[in-house]
Amino acid sequence: xxxQVQHHARRGEQFARAHEDGLRRVGRAGVAAEGVVxxxxxxxxxxxxxxxxxxxxxxxxxxxxxxxxxxGTVLLVVLAVGFLALLAWQVVTVVTADKTSHRVKAVVKxxxxxxxxxxxxxxxxxxxxxxxxxxxxxxxxVLEAPGGAVLVVVAGLVVVGVGVALVVQGVRKHxxxxxxxxxSPALTALGVAGWVARGVAFGVLGALVVxxxxxxxxxxxxxxxxxxxxAAQPFGVVLLLLVALGLAAYAVFTLATxxxxxxx
Numbered sequence: 001x002x003x004q005v006q007h008h009a010r011r012g013e014q015f016a017r018a019h020e021d022g023l024r025r026v027g028r029a030g031v032a033a034e035g036v037v038x039x040x041x042x043x044x045x046x047x048x049x050x051x052x053x054x055x056x057x058x059x060x061x062x063x064x065x066x067x068x069x070x071x072g073t074v075l076l077v078v079l080a081v082g083f084l085a086l087l088a089w090q091v092v093t094v095v096t097a098d099k100t101s102h103r104v105k106a107v108v109k110x111x112x113x114x115x116x117x118x119x120x121x122x123x124x125x126x127x128x129x130x131x132x133x134x135x136x137x138x139x140x141x142v143l144e145a146p147g148g149a150v151l152v153v154v155a156g157l158v159v160v161g162v163g164v165a166l167v168v169q170g171v172r173k174h175x176x177x178x179x180x181x182x183x184s185p186a187l188t189a190l191g192v193a194g195w196v197a198r199g200v201a202f203g204v205l206g207a208l209v210v211x212x213x214x215x216x217x218x219x220x221x222x223x224x225x226x227x228x229x230x231a232a233q234p235f236g237v238v239l240l241l242l243v244a245l246g247l248a249a250y251a252v253f254t255l256a257t258x259x260x261x262x263x264x
Contacts, residue, residue, distance in 0.1 A: 020096050023089045028258045030086020030113055033079045035254035037062050037116065041223065042247035048227045049240035058223040059116065060131040063123040073124045080120035086264060087113040093263075102263070109264050132221035139212050139220040149213045152220075156209030163203030170195025175253075178263045190253040197246020201226055 040062035048057050056064070066072045066079075090110035097103045122128040142148045169175060175191045176183055183191070205226040212220035219225055230240045 020092050023085075023092050024262070026085045027089025027264065028261050029082040030084070030089070031261050031264055032255055032258040033082035033086070033116075035251045035258065036079065038247055038254065039251035040065055042244045042251060045223075045227045045244035045247060046241060048224075049231055049237045049244060056130045056132050056222075056224045057227045058131055060119060060123075060128065061224065063119055063128060067123040067126075067128065076120045076124035080117045080124070083113045083117035083120065087117065090264060106264075130224075132224045135222045136217045136220050139209070139217045143213070143215065143217065152213040153210050156206045156211075156213070159206030159209055160203055161206070163199045163201070163206055166199030166202060167196050168199075170199060178261055179257045180260045180262050183257075187253060187256060190249040190256075193246045194250025194253050197243045198250060200230075200243055201247070204230055 037059055041058060044057035044061050044065070063076065063079075066075055069075075087110050090106045090113060093106035094103050094110070097106060119128060119131070139152060142151055145151075170192045173188060173192065175195055176188070201223060205223060208219040208225055208229060212218075219229075227240060227243075230236050230243065233239065
């Protein structure tokens with residue numbers, strides 16, 4: 001039995017390596033789709049800062065915005081296909097990557113791509129819901145379980161760690177490794193701003209998840225809650241507008257480099 005498993009594993013790896021280049025080219029459509037979503041999230045974050053947001057300032061809010069527009073359903077289907085292509089690329093990367101860190105990042109990207117593809121389909125069919133509300137409900141269920149508060153705190157600290165890592169990657173320009181060829185000074189500046197802004201947003205999000213362990217699950221409503229928390233601080237409107245600009249910079253960087261990506 002173990003011999004058969006090893007044989008199938010080798011066959012799977014051979015298949016993945018043989019099709020890696022093709023799936024990478026197709027998967028770049030998913031990178032561009034991510035850029036579109038982030039551009040809309042940046043716009044929604046700016047609306048929160050200016051006091052005019054009527055929807056959820058996160059990926060679900062961005063998809064809801066698309067769904068409400070003419071031809072929105074068609075665009076959502078296109079985005080879903082792009083995210084599925086990105087998912088396939090990341091699954092292959094898990095098999096072929098030569099570094100454990102790259103495999104872990106590919107797994108995370110694959111999960112996010114799958115979730116976004118499903119969300120696109122749901123909004124295209126009229127059954128989409130706020131991801132923030134879903135996260136709040138999940139946090140509440142975890143808190144009700146034995147040791148749930150500890151799990152929520154750990155999850156929040158992990159998200160804070162991701163935020164710190166994104167800031168470090170942006171400052172050290174690690175994103176340059178994702179793109180073949182050199183980057184112009186303008187694209188490099190967009191990359192730095194984008195990664196730092198995402199790091200700030202995720203850092204605040206993680207801190208709010210930790211706070212929600214006290215029972216205030218409204219604090220765990222995803223990026224939307226993080227943006228509102230930033231806006232509520234002294235000089236928060238200015239800071240949130242800077243974060244929104246940074247997220248827009250990330251979106252432009254992603255769209256501009258999608259066709260040259262060697263890593264998602």
